[in-house]
Amino acid sequence: MQLVENEVLDSAVLVLSTYQTRLYENSDTCLKAILKSFWSSNRFMEQKLYLIQKFQTFFFYRHADEFLQFWEQKILEDPRDSFMSYNINPVKICVLVIDIVIKTQKSFKVTQLRCLKIREELEIAAENVIKSFQSSDELKLVLK
Numbered sequence: 001m002q003l004v005e006n007e008v009l010d011s012a013v014l015v016l017s018t019y020q021t022r023l024y025e026n027s028d029t030c031l032k033a034i035l036k037s038f039w040s041s042n043r044f045m046e047q048k049l050y051l052i053q054k055f056q057t058f059f060f061y062r063h064a065d066e067f068l069q070f071w072e073q074k075i076l077e078d079p080r081d082s083f084m085s086y087n088i089n090p091v092k093i094c095v096l097v098i099d100i101v102i103k104t105q106k107s108f109k110v111t112q113l114r115c116l117k118i119r120e121e122l123e124i125a126a127e128n129v130i131k132s133f134q135s136s137d138e139l140k141l142v143l144k
Contacts (some may be wrong), residue, residue: 027058035063038070042086047139049096056103064104068114071097086123094126 023030034051037044052067059067063133075081098119105115 019128024058027055031055031058031063035066042083045083045093046089046096047131049093052100053096056100059104059107061108064108064111068081068104068111068118069099071101071118072114075118090129092125094122098122
């Protein structure tokens with residue numbers, strides 16, 4: 001998981017697809033590294049979220065809690081300084097996070113209120129990004 005720590009996430013995704021079974025055997029170590037990478041920078045969110053989705057079936061409450069803590073903090077930040085400005089497609093990131101949050105809520109009922117709050121805030125953020133587009137052609141390019 002050194003690739004994740006060094007933010008070589010495109011290679012980490014390739015390694016996952018090649019050595020998926022082996023990595024799943026060490027899912028706790030992988031999840032720790034992936035979750036740690038969220039706190040290190042706002043870049044490469046799509047790849048980080050993809051990796052989280054692949055390992056979400058191995059979530060324990062502590063993993064879900066750390067993931068939710070991160071997003072609770074992010075939704076309070078100024079959008080210009082947050083993940084919204086450091087990634088190519090903030091709408092896709094919002095959708096991916098919402099998907100993960102919904103699955104987390106189903107797995108850990110105790111997180112229901114936290115998940116709902118994160119979901120509502122991300123829906124508003126995605127809606128604001130969508131409204132900022134001048135033409136439908138621009139929006140189609142982003143939503144591909």
